[in-house]
Each structure stands twice: as C-alpha cells, then as structure tokens.
Amino acid sequence: MVVEKVVIEESARIIIPEKGVFYNPHMRFCRSLSVIAADAFATVRGKDLRICEPLTASGIRSIRYAKEVKHINSIISCDANRFAVKYAIRNVELNEVHDIVKVYKCDANLLMTSFSRRGQRFNYIDLDPFGTPSPFFDSAVRAVEHGGLICYTATDMANLCGVHPLSCFRTYSSYPIAKCGYVHEVAIRVSLFSLASSAARHGLYIKPLLAHFTRHYIRVYSQLFYDESEAKKIFMENVGFLYHCFKCNNRRLSKFRNIEARTCSICGSKMTVAGPIWIGKIFDKEFLKAISKSMEKYSFSDQEKIVKTVKLISEEASGPPLYYNIPKMCKSLNVQMPKINALIEELRSYGFYACRTHFDPQGIRTTASTLDIIKILTSQR
Numbered sequence: 266m267v268v269e270k271v272v273i274e275e276s277a278r279i280i281i282p283e284k285g286v287f288y289n290p291h292m293r294f295c296r297s298l299s300v301i302a303a304d305a306f307a308t309v310r311g312k313d314l315r316i317c318e319p320l321t322a323s324g325i326r327s328i329r330y331a332k333e334v335k336h337i338n339s340i341i342s343c344d345a346n347r348f349a350v351k352y353a354i355r356n357v358e359l360n361e362v363h364d365i366v367k368v369y370k371c372d373a374n375l376l377m378t379s380f381s382r383r384g385q386r387f388n389y390i391d392l393d394p395f396g397t398p399s400p401f402f403d404s405a406v407r408a409v410e411h412g413g414l415i416c417y418t419a420t421d422m423a424n425l426c427g428v429h430p431l432s433c434f435r436t437y438s439s440y441p442i443a444k445c446g447y448v449h450e451v452a453i454r455v456s457l458f459s460l461a462s463s464a465a466r467h468g469l470y471i472k473p474l475l476a477h478f479t480r481h482y483i484r485v486y487s488q489l490f491y492d493e494s495e496a497k498k499i500f501m502e503n504v505g506f507l508y509h510c511f512k513c514n515n516r517r518l519s520k521f522r523n524i525e526a527r528t529c530s531i532c533g534s535k536m537t538v539a540g541p542i543w544i545g546k547i548f549d550k551e552f553l554k555a556i557s558k559s560m561e562k563y564s565f566s567d568q569e570k571i572v573k574t575v576k577l578i579s580e581e582a583s584g585p586p587l588y589y590n591i592p593k594m595c596k597s598l599n600v601q602m603p604k605i606n607a608l609i610e611e612l613r614s615y616g617f618y619a620c621r622t623h624f625d626p627q628g629i630r631t632t633a634s635t636l637d638i639i640k641i642l643t644s645q646r
C-alpha cells in the first residue's frame with residue numbers, strides 16, 4: 266500500500282506518496298520568488314503567461330503559478346515519471362486549476378520540441394531539474410517566444426563551483442574555478458554561458474534579468490530574443506574568460522577574443538584562467554523594480570527573506586561583476602578583518618560604489634580595484 270501525506274505550501278494543498286515523487290520543502294523560497302518573478306514578468310510584458318514546466322514532479326510549482334499569479338493564460342506541465350504524473354494530475358484537480366494546468370507524461374525535451382513552432386511557443390519556461398538544467402537548454406530556447414523568459418534551477422554546485430572541473434566542462438562546456446572567494450557568482454556565469462551558447466546556436470540572444478544563490482542551488486531568470494545578427498554581437502561581447510590570482514585575489518574579465526597575458530598586474534604571479542563564462546550583466550535593474558512592486562502583493566511565509574534578498578540584489582545590480590570575500594582577502598594579507606559596514610563606508614568615502622552581496626554575508630561588491638581594496642585593508646590609502 267502507498268503511504269501518502271498532505272503538504273500545504275502557501276495556497277497549494279497537495280498529496281504526495283512518502284516515496285517516489287519528488288517534493289523538497291526547502292525549495293518553498295525558490296517557488297515563492299518564482300511566483301513573484303512570474304507576476305513581475307507578466308506585468309512588464311503586458312501579456313498573460315503561457316507557462317511550460319516540463320519537470321513538474323508533484324505539480325506544486327505549476328499549481329502555485331496557477332493559483333498565485335493573476336495573469337496566467339495556460340500552463341503545460343510534464344514529467345517522465347509515471348507515478349509523478351499520476352500525483353500531479355490528482356493535485357491539479359484537488360486544487361481546482363485543471364482549466365489552467367494540463368499535465369502530460371512525456372520527456373521534457375520531447376514536450377518542448379513539440380511546442381517549438383512559431384505561434385505555439387511559450388513565454389515562460391521553468392526548468393527545475395535534478396542537478397543540471399543544461400540537457401534542457403537546447404529544447405527550451407527553441408520553445409520560447411521572442412521576448413519570453415527561461416528560468417532554471419541548478420543544484421549541481423560541486424560541478425559549477427569547480428570541485429569536479431572536468432564534469433563541469435562536460436556538462437556546461439566551461440571550465441570552472443574552485444575556492445576563488447566568489448564561486449557562486451562564477452557558477453551562475455558558467456551556467457549562463459551554456460544557455461547563451463544554446464541560444465546563439467538557434468539565432469537567439471539572452472538578457473539575464475535575475476540570478477540568485479540560495480542554500481544548495483542557483484536560480485537564474487533570463488529573457489530571450491530572436492535576432493540572428495544581435496545574437497552574434499551579444500554573444501561575442503558578453504562571453505569571455507576569468508583570470509584569477511590565487512596569491513593576491515586579483516581578478517580580471519576578458520572578452521572571448523582577447524586572450525591576455527596571465528601575469529597578475531599586482532603581484533606578478535601566474536593567474537588561473539576559467540571559462541568561457543558569461544561576463545555581462547546578471548541582474549536587470551528595471552526587472553528588479555518590477556519584482557519589488559510585485560512583492561508587495563504577496564505575504565508568503567518566506568516574505569522577510571524574499572524582501573531581504575531582493576533588496577540586496579537590487580543594490581548589487583548597480584555594481585560590477587565579481588564580489589570580494591573579505592575574510593579571504595584579509596587572510597592572504599595577514600590583516601585583521603574589518604567590520605563589513607565600516608569597509609563599505611570607507612570605500613564609499615573614496616567615491617567607489619560599494620554594497621553588500623546576497624551571495625555572501627562576508628562579501629562586498631565594489632567598483633574599487635583589488636589594489637584599492639588591498640591598500641584600504643592594509644591602511645596604506
């Protein structure tokens with residue numbers, strides 16, 4: 266006999282078996298922020314959403330979109346697991362959203378491919394796989410309409426953060442970097458390179474709107490546009506390599522075509538090269554404003570954390586790529602750790618942009634160069 270349990274998550278009440286159908290209560294924050302992002306995106310686009318959630322498991326995500334986002338036209342969900350589909354269909358009916366959500370038993374890539382003709386494409390695709398979303402990028406970019414959005418979760422952090430670099434290279438065609446002090450941002454940039462490559466192959470370009478690292482996963486939201494010549498240009502301008510100096514924490518981003526000398530300009534050491542990665546923007550200020558507005562419509566259990574995260578990211582959106590982990594810098598300089606707020610104030614007093622980062626409570630994002638930070642930390646400035 267199958268032992269079942271009832272789960273209540275925000276507006277949704279679902280039934281799942283004890284075993285065999287995936288449901289992770291720790292992803293509630295991710296799903297709630299997705300609801301807000303969907304509401305914001307529908308508002309920005311001025312269009313009702315045609316959502317595809319091709320890895321649906323219990324159906325919880327699709328059900329929450331259907332019940333909690335006002336501007337939904339339809340949701341097509343699927344799962345390859347027969348047992349999951351049975352429960353997803355039952356949960357959709359239980360939540361009385363069967364007019365909006367249709368659940369299929371299908372392979373995710375097959376489903377998206379069957380919606381890849383113009384006129385049938387989705388304007389919002391949510392990829393929430395086990396591990397890496399990369400096997401689904403090619404079909405997703407073909408199934409998204411011009412100006413539509415693809416969001417994805419990646420939980421294969423050991424790959425993306427450089428613990429298994431060859432596995433990362435095989436999965437994302439990008440060589441990661443471990444222990445550089447800002448690995449979670451690099452993880453997002455590695456995954457975005459993979460999405461941008463799939464998009465470019467099909468004549469689309471990406472415009473990342475929002476990205477965050479939480480607990481054990483990264484989550485990325487990007488808009489996509491069909492334009493072959495822009496796609497070439499944007500790809501070449503926003504894809505490149507990361508040079509990192511493990512001796513003094515210096516870092517440099519370089520465009521794809523500009524292969525640079527690997528000598529660190531500060532300490533003369535040989536820098537480690539990672540990539541290709543997405544070196545362009547990962548946050549969009551206008552979208553973050555829309556998110557902040559949509560956020561006011563909701564009062565989720567995780568609301569406080571959501572508000573805090575969005576506020577931090579909104580500040581980060583005005584800063585440059587690659588944050589600094591201050592304890593790591595202090596350790597390599599053998600100096601005492603300052604208070605993060607005091608350091609931010611000091612950087613601002615010199616005219617630099619400086620703020621905290623949601624990636625790391627001990628991190629800062631600033632326009633100051635590594636050398637400027639070193640000088641401040643060693644009080645030479």
Ligand SMILES: C[S@@+](CC[C@H](N)C(=O)[O-])C[C@H]1O[C@@H](n2cnc3c(N)ncnc32)[C@H](O)[C@@H]1O
Nearest residue numbers: 287320321322326344345346372373393394395
């Ligand atoms: C992480 S779970 C999805 C969780 C769900 N989105 C949520 O928010 O609770 C991943 C699901 O993808 C399904 N899956 C894995 N590979 C698939 C494929 N190629 N096509 C369709 N479903 C697949 C698994 O059966 C599993 O139910």
Ligand SMILES: [Zn+2]
Nearest residue numbers: 510513529532
């Ligand atoms: Zn150096």
